[in-house]
Every structure is written in structure tokens, then in C-alpha cells.
Amino acid sequence: MNQLDALKQLSTVVADTSDFHQIAVFSPQDATTNPSLILKAVQKPEYAHLLKDAVAKYGGQGPDEVMNRLLVSFGIEILKHIPGRVSTEVDARLSFDTEASVTRARRIIDLYQGEGVHVDRVLIKIAATWEGIQAAARLERDGIHTNLTLLFSFAQAVACGQAKVQLISPFVGRIYDWTKKQAGAGWDEAAMAGANDPGVRSVRAIYHFYKKHGIATEVMGASFRSVGQITALAGCDLLTISPELLSALAASEAPLAKALDAEAAKAMDIPFVQYDEAGFRFALNEDAMATEKLAEGIRAFVVDTIKLEGMMR
Numbered sequence: 001m002n003q004l005d006a007l008k009q010l011s012t013v014v015a016d017t018s019d020f021h022q023i024a025v026f027s028p029q030d031a032t033t034n035p036s037l038i039l040k041a042v043q044k045p046e047y048a049h050l051l052k053d054a055v056a057k058y059g060g061q062g063p064d065e066v067m068n069r070l071l072v073s074f075g076i077e078i079l080k081h082i083p084g085r086v087s088t089e090v091d092a093r094l095s096f097d098t099e100a101s102v103t104r105a106r107r108i109i110d111l112y113q114g115e116g117v118h119v120d121r122v123l124i125k126i127a128a129t130w131e132g133i134q135a136a137a138r139l140e141r142d143g144i145h146t147n148l149t150l151l152f153s154f155a156q157a158v159a160c161g162q163a164k165v166q167l168i169s170p171f172v173g174r175i176y177d178w179t180k181k182q183a184g185a186g187w188d189e190a191a192m193a194g195a196n197d198p199g200v201r202s203v204r205a206i207y208h209f210y211k212k213h214g215i216a217t218e219v220m221g222a223s224f225r226s227v228g229q230i231t232a233l234a235g236c237d238l239l240t241i242s243p244e245l246l247s248a249l250a251a252s253e254a255p256l257a258k259a260l261d262a263e264a265a266k267a268m269d270i271p272f273v274q275y276d277e278a279g280f281r282f283a284l285n286e287d288a289m290a291t292e293k294l295a296e297g298i299r300a301f302v303v304d305t306i307k308l309e310g311m312m313r
Contacts (some may be wrong), residue, residue: 012030063313127146127150127297136148137164154273167218167237179192201232212265218238
């Protein structure tokens with residue numbers, strides 16, 4: 001059995017791509033998209049027609065509606081190749097506007113439902129700012145499920161659990177990148193690998209906290225840089241993995257052990273934590289890495305969204 005097949009027995013494997021032809025190769029359960037992945041996909045000849053069609057049909061309704069239609073078009077195509085859910089992202093420029101995020105999310109869901117897609121097959125992706133988490137809480141109460149992304153801190157995860165969001169996407173690789181850069185010449189790659197990887201440690205702490213305290217929010221490790229980071233989280237609820245790393249897993253027959261166990265977490269001594277708005281903002285501010293990477297991630301998604309809008313024009 002290759003590592004990919006072994007991993008599927010321990011965690012739900014999710015494809016982190018908008019290239020639905022690649023998705024079909026690996027047979028994942030779910031798939032995730034974001035503005036950067038959509039931008040990358042529409043520059044390929046086999047997907048350019050999705051952008052052209054959206055502009056031709058809906059260009060007169062403004063860029064927001066064209067973008068919504070484009071995202072949903074990709075989501076519908078992806079859903080043809082997976083049995084589970086697709087994550088579709090709200091415009092990152094709305095990351096600090098609860099009301100606008102809720103409105104945009106509802107519009108996206110309306111478009112999916114208009115195409116016959118059941119609401120349970122879509123996760124609305126929103127950045128895990130305080131405003132984004134409150135938007136997700138409102139959507140969840142309305143039966144619209146959410147995926148809170150750009151999540152780098154324990155505080156963000158705690159607030160998402162309080163909001164009863166469906167799923168969170170803690171970013172492993174970007175935490176690793178930041179920590180390695182800060183360490184500079186003192187970084188010891190071998191010593192900081194596997195379970196000692198700072199991104200892996202972050203996800204493990206969140207997973208254990210959720211399972212210890214019966215928090216139903218799903219944990220989906222994301223943003224991986226290596227197979228080692230993935231295998232160190234085997235057993236996590238879900239893992240969203242790029243096609244390149246899916247290929248590497250499929251090519252390996254190295255043994256794969258379960259690294260995370262929900263029952264074991266229940267026996268751990270982990271204190272319960274919760275946050276109000278002021279407490280959340282202070283905790284996030286105290287985490288320099290999370291503060292920096294959240295802001296950087298939002299800016300990067302905005303840049304790619306603007307590039308997509310430029311292509312539409």
C-alpha cells in the first residue's frame with residue numbers, strides 16, 4: 001500500500017487545487033480552492049473558457065457577480081470529480097466586514113443551489129479574523145457551513161470552536177516558513193522535523209484541545225511544504241494537500257503510523273480556554289507570527305483577486 005492510500009485510512013484527504021483534472025487522478029474526498037489557485041488555473045488553456053464564459057454572460061452585472069460566477073463554475077466542475085465538499089472563498093477584501101462577508105457567502109450559496117448543488121456540499125471559506133469568525137457563526141446558524149482559513153494561532157482556533165464553525169484550516173507550512181526565517185543560521189532542520197515542526201506542533205495542539213473538550217469543529221491541516229509534515233499529522237480529521245505532494249505520497253511505500261488520536265486526547269490535561277473580542281484581539285496581537293502571517297495572507301489573496309478582475313476586464 002502506498003502512503004496516500006494508507007493516509008486515506010487515517011484522515012480524510014482533500015485536494016488543494018482548482019485543477020479538477022488533477023483532482024480526478026487522486027480520488028480525494030473533498031477539494032479546496034482560493035483566489036491564488038483560481039488565478040493559476042484560468043491561465044491554463046483548458047480552463048480559460050470558464051473565465052471567458054463568466055465575463056460573456058455576467059459582465060454587465062459588475063465584477064463582483066462575475067467573480068462569484070467564476071468561483072461557482074470552478075466549484076461545480078470540481079464537485080463532478082469528488083464525493084464530498086468543495087471550499088469556495090469569500091473575497092479577502094471583506095475580511096474585516098462581517099455583514100459584507102455574510103452577504104457574499106449567501107450569494108455564493110444561492111448560485112450553487114441554483115445549479116442544483118446541495119448546501120451541504122459547499123464550505124464557504126473566510127479568513128479567521130474576528131469579523132470573519134463572527135460572519136461564520138451567523139452563517140452556521142443559517143445552515144451554511146464554513147471553512148475558516150489563514151489560521152495560524154491557537155486563539156483563532158479557540159474562537160472558531162466557540163463560533164461552532166464546521167471546519168478550520170490551520171496552516172502548517174507558513175508557520176514553518178516564518179519560524180525558520182526567524183531562526184536564521186541557527187535553524188536545525190533535522191531537529192525541527194516531524195513532530196517537532198512548529199507548524200505540526202500548532203495543529204496538534206489545536207486538535208488535542210478540540211478533542212479533549214468535545215468541540216465538533218473539524219481540523220484540516222493545510223499549507224504543507226513536505227511529506228514529512230503530512231505524515232506527522234496522520235490521523236488529523238482532514239488534510240488538504242497539493243497535487244505535487246499527493247504524487248509524492250502515492251509514489252512512496254514507506255510505513256505510515258497514526259500520529260493523532262482523538263481518544264488519547266481526551267485523557268490529556270488540557271485546560272479549557274475561551275475568548276471575548278478583546279481577549280481574542282490581545283491574544284492574536286501577542287502572537288507575532290500569527291499576526292504577521294494573517295495580514296500577509298489576506299494581502300496576497302487580495303492581490304490575486306485584483307489580478308483576476310484585471311483579466312476579466
